[in-house]
Amino acid sequence: MQSFGPNIWTVSGDALRMYGVLPFTTRMTVVQLESGGLWLHSPVQSTPDRRRAVDRLGPVEHLVAPNKIHSLGIEPWKALYPSAKVWASPGFDKRHPDIAIDAVLANDGETPWSAEIDHCVIDGHAVLDEVAFLHKPSRTLIVTDFMQKHVAAGESWFWRGVKRMAGILGRDGGVPLDIRLSVRDKAAMRRSIDTVLAWDFDHLIVAHGHCLQGGAKDDVSRAFDWITGA
Numbered sequence: 001m002q003s004f005g006p007n008i009w010t011v012s013g014d015a016l017r018m019y020g021v022l023p024f025t026t027r028m029t030v031v032q033l034e035s036g037g038l039w040l041h042s043p044v045q046s047t048p049d050r051r052r053a054v055d056r057l058g059p060v061e062h063l064v065a066p067n068k069i070h071s072l073g074i075e076p077w078k079a080l081y082p083s084a085k086v087w088a089s090p091g092f093d094k095r096h097p098d099i100a101i102d103a104v105l106a107n108d109g110e111t112p113w114s115a116e117i118d119h120c121v122i123d124g125h126a127v128l129d130e131v132a133f134l135h136k137p138s139r140t141l142i143v144t145d146f147m148q149k150h151v152a153a154g155e156s157w158f159w160r161g162v163k164r165m166a167g168i169l170g171r172d173g174g175v176p177l178d179i180r181l182s183v184r185d186k187a188a189m190r191r192s193i194d195t196v197l198a199w200d201f202d203h204l205i206v207a208h209g210h211c212l213q214g215g216a217k218d219d220v221s222r223a224f225d226w227i228t229g230a
Contacts, residue, residue: 001050001053001054004138005138007032007033007138008030008031008032008138008140008205009030009031009057010027010211011028011044011053012025013025013026013027013044013045025150025209026208027044027208028041029205030054031116031117031135032058033061034116036058037058037062038057038059038060038062039061039117040054040064040084041064042064043072044073046076046077046080060081060084061083061085062084062087063077063086063087064131064133065086065087065092066089066131066133066142067092067128067130068095068128069128070144070145071099086099086100086102087101087105088101088104088105090129105121107120116135117135118134118136118199119131119132119134120132120192120195122189122196123185123189123191123192124183124186124187124189125179125182125183126182128182130143132146132192134196134199134200138203139201139202139203140203140204141203141204141205141216142204143204143205143207144206145208146179147173147204147206148173148209149168149169149171149172149208149211150169150173150209170209171210174219174222174223175223193224194228197221201216201220202215204219204220
């Protein structure tokens with residue numbers, strides 16, 4: 001567990017392979033709310049060490065599945081903390097009907113943590129139903145798959161080349177090519193991205209790759225200039 005800012009931490013997960021072939025790392029974000037309870041975004045697989053690190057901070061109150069792909073850690077953490085509430089993206093229950101959820105995140109929906117964490121469902125994509133979050137106290141934007149900055153170190157030349165072509169390699173990485181090519185409603189997505197860019201943030205946590213301490217607003221604006229026309 002690494003501190004990222006006031007009352008916000010990141011936890012690195014295990015190395016995985018997307019579609020069974022593409023190597024990638026993943027990351028969980030932990031926020032301690034004013035109540036003292038914890039908000040876990042995109043939970044990674046639970047291990048004794050990860051659980052102890054989380055327990056040292058406080059009780060787990062919320063588990064967040066930010067899109068329908070990031071389901072891996074929801075059930076294991078729910079089993080450890082049965083009183084925690086599971087919040088899921090709009091398409092999560094259709095992909096995972098076997099995973100019980102308590103609430104679906106919507107742009108017009110209230111949450112018990114809205115005073116500290118804002119959220120925006122990114123509309124307009126044909127496949128991905130991602131929800132972006134803003135941790136207001138630390139001015140940190142939290143995204144999952146819509147922006148990726150995969151670490152080049154340790155990658156083979158082949159996968160570095162694949163990720164470079166996909167636009168997701170290194171600190172200059174941004175929106176993956178497959179996501180850019182799968183937009184269903186460009187106007188709807190632009191409204192969502194305009195909402196996110198209007199937020200007050202300076203830092204960025206991504207689930208896959210490098211995070212940014214400072215300068216994130218310019219970086220995210222650049223990454224989405226293909227949709228905003230900037």
